Amino acid sequence: MHVLAASAGFAIALIILGDAFETIILPRRVIRKFRFTRIFYRHTWIPWRKLIGSLHNRRRRETLLGFYGPLSLIFLFLSWAALLILAFALLQWAWGTNLRGETAPGFRAALYFSGTTFTTLGVGDLTPISGFARVLTVGEAGTGFGFLAIVIGYLPVIYQSFSRREANISLLDARGGSPPAAVELLRRYAEGQALNEIDVLLRDFDHWSAELLESHISYPVLTLFRSQHNNESWLAALTAILDLSALLIVGVEGVPAHQAQLTFAMARHAVVDLAQVLGTPPRPPAPDRLPAPQFERLGEQLRSYGAPLRDGPTAAAQLIDLRHMYEPYVNALGTYLVLELPGWFPRDGVPDNWQTSAWERAACRLPRSRPAVPDDHL
Numbered sequence: 519m520h521v522l523a524a525s526a527g528f529a530i531a532l533i534i535l536g537d538a539f540e541t542i543i544l545p546r547r548v549i550r551k552f553r554f555t556r557i558f559y560r561h562t563w564i565p566w567r568k569l570i571g572s573l574h575n576r577r578r579r580e581t582l583l584g585f586y587g588p589l590s591l592i593f594l595f596l597s598w599a600a601l602l603i604l605a606f607a608l609l610q611w612a613w614g615t616n617l618r619g620e621t622a623p624g625f626r627a628a629l630y631f632s633g634t635t636f637t638t639l640g641v642g643d644l645t646p647i648s649g650f651a652r653v654l655t656v657g658e659a660g661t662g663f664g665f666l667a668i669v670i671g672y673l674p675v676i677y678q679s680f681s682r683r684e685a686n687i688s689l690l691d692a693r694g695g696s697p698p699a700a701v702e703l704l705r706r707y708a709e710g711q712a713l714n715e716i717d718v719l720l721r722d723f724d725h726w727s728a729e730l731l732e733s734h735i736s737y738p739v740l741t742l743f744r745s746q747h748n749n750e751s752w753l754a755a756l757t758a759i760l761d762l763s764a765l766l767i768v769g770v771e772g773v774p775a776h777q778a779q780l781t782f783a784m785a786r787h788a789v790v791d792l793a794q795v796l797g798t799p800p801r802p803p804a805p806d807r808l809p810a811p812q813f814e815r816l817g818e819q820l821r822s823y824g825a826p827l828r829d830g831p832t833a834a835a836q837l838i839d840l841r842h843m844y845e846p847y848v849n850a851l852g853t854y855l856v857l858e859l860p861g862w863f864p865r866d867g868v869p870d871n872w873q874t875s876a877w878e879r880a881a882c883r884l885p886r887s888r889p890a891v892p893d894d895h896l
Contacts, residue, residue, distance in 0.1 A: 520611075520612040520613075521612070523608045523609075523611055523612040524608065524609055524612035524613070526605075526608055527604075527605045527606065527607070527608030527609040527612065528605070528609065530601055530602075530604060530605035530608070531602060531605035531606065531609075533554060534554060534598050534601045534602050534605065535602070535661070537553055537554040537555055537598070538598055538665070538668070540553065540555075541555045541594075542668055542669075542672045543668070554597075554598075554601075555594065558590075558593075558594055558597060559590065559738075559739075562586075562590060562593070563586065563590070563742065566583075566586050567583070567856055570582045570583050571856065576748070577748065580744065580748040583744060583856055584743075584744040586742055587739060587740075587742035587743040587744065588743070590739065590742065591673070591676070591739060595669050598665070599636065599637075599662075599665065602636060602658075602661065602662075602665070603629070603632045603633050603636045604629070604632075606632040606635070606636065606654065606658045606661075607625065607628045607629040607631070607632035607633075608628075609654055610628040610631065610632060610651060610654060611624070611625045611628040611629075613648070613650055613651060613654070616646060616647040616648035616650075616651040617631055617644045617645065617646060617647065617651065618644070618645045618646075618647050627644065630644070631644045631655075632658065635655050635658045635659050635662065636658050636659070636661065636662035636665075637662060638659055638662055638663055638666075675737070676737055676739070676740065676743075679733040679737065679740055680740060680743050682729065682733075683726075683729075683730060683733070683740070683752055684745055684746065686722065686723065686726045686755070687745055687750055687751075687752060687755045688750075689722075690703075690750075690755055690758065691750070691870050691871050691872055692870060692872055693706060693707075693719065694706070694758055694762075695864040695865075695868070695870055696747065696749045696750060696868065696869075696870045696871045697749045697750060697751075697754045697758070697858070697860040697865075698754065698755060698758035698860055699758060699761075699860055699861055699862060699863055699864045700758055700761035700762040700764075700765055700862055701816060701819060701820070701862055701863050701864070702863070702864040703716075703719075703758065703762050704716075704762070704765070704770065704820060704823060704825055705819070705823050707719075707825075708823040708824050708825045709823065713770075713772045713773050713825060714772070714773075716762075716766070716773055717773075717774065717777045720759070720762070720763065720766075720777045720778055720780075720781040721777055721781070723755075723759045723781055723785070724777070724780055724781040724784050724785075727756065727759070727781065727784040727785040727787075727788045728784055728788075730752065730756070730788050731784075731787060731788040731791060731792070734788075734792055734795075735791060735792070735795055738792075738795050738796065741792065741796060741851075741855060742855065744857075747871050749868075749871070750871070751857045751858075753848060753851055753852055753855065753857045753859070754857065754858070754859065754860045756785055756788065756789060756848070757844075757848045757859050757860055758860050759781060759785050760782060760785050760786065760789070760844050760848070761860075761862060762778070763778040763779070763781045763782035763785065764778075764782060764837055764840040764841060765827065765837070766778035767779055767782060767836075767840060768827060768828055768833050768836050768837045768840070769827065769828030769833065770820065770825050770826070770827055770828075771825060771826050771828075772824075772825060773825070782840070785844070786843055786844045786847075789844055789847040789848050789851065790844075790847050792847075792851060793847040793850055793851055796851065796854060796855075798847075798850035798851055798853070798854045799850060800846030800847045800849075800850050801846055801849060801850055801853075802842075802845060802846045802849065803845055803846075803849040803859065807841075807845065807859070807861065807862060808837075808841070808862050810834075812862065812863075813834055813837070815863075816862060816863075817829070819863075
């Protein structure tokens with residue numbers, strides 16, 4: 519029995535320490551299937567998603583889905599700590615719980631001593647006697663102290679990556695609408711006689727896509743962190759940029775395609791790798807995001823903006839081929855993360871986020887005789 523306990527304790531400690539190293543410190547994708555972190559997220563996110571998805575209130579649903587990312591980090595850290603405490607308790611108990619001061623010798627005393635040692639409380643009511651117990655105690659105290667230091671250093675990195683991601687998403691608000699749409703992006707640049715500046719936008723999002731790929735593969739939990747506004751997301755921004763790049767590659771008068779090709783390649787790389795990391799097999803969206811009648815409408819609108827799309831059946835076929843390269847992946851990611859994909863056209867009558875405020879929305883809901891009350895962002 520003691521041999522089994524020692525083996526189990528050693529195995530648990532090794533698995534959890536390795537998992538924490540791969541999750542927090544190792545800056546690359548881990549392809550090994552058996553990982554505690556992967557099991558944890560699979561068995562918490564999917565039930566949470568199904569439970570919250572049954573709510574009819576979209577605003578409340580998005581709020582609760584947004585809680586999951588930060589909460590999951592807290593519970594993941596607590597799970598790691600609890601399993602490490604259990605592992606060291608098994609090792610202490612397997613060696614015979616050589617502790618001075620225990621009134622009830624056994625596994626309970628070993629578990630209590632392990633908890634106080636790992637958290638570096640140092641209560642002092644139990645002390646190790648044998649040499650092995652003392653070495654194990656020092657090792658556990660050092661592990662607990664190092665674990666706490668790594669967690670403290672990990673959280674700022676996560677939130678810095680989140681902030682950098684959200685800053686560029688907010689830039690699309692005035693440029694492409696809320697949520698952003700490829701046709702709306704072209705319309706606003708064309709009406710501002712700034713089609714030659716689209717290359718600057720695409721260059722910025724080329725770098726943004728590369729940073730998104732690096733940060734979200736290193737820390738996949740970031741994919742579960744939702745944006746400040748319900749009508750914005752990193753996936754919607756990435757999809758809109760891919761849509762825009764695909765249009766420019768097909769050919770839009772007055773806009774060179776070279777930067778669009780580079781941005782398309784980088785953004786497509788990001789969605790494919792992230793779909794692989796999250797284990798979401800590609801599947802085309804249903805219904806089609808841009809059926810034939812909508813493609814004709816797209817061409818008419820671009821002509822009216824002074825930025826006509828290259829005519830002919832080859833243009834439609836090329837756009838379909840380009841869309842097949844990324845739409846199945848963004849659709850799979852959107853389904854798994856419960857993130858809505860943007861359309862090719864803007865939503866009618868929906869203002870940009872910068873054009874609204876919580877006070878204005880509250881004023882629209884309340885009688886004129888009552889003062890407007892601030893409300894949360896939609």
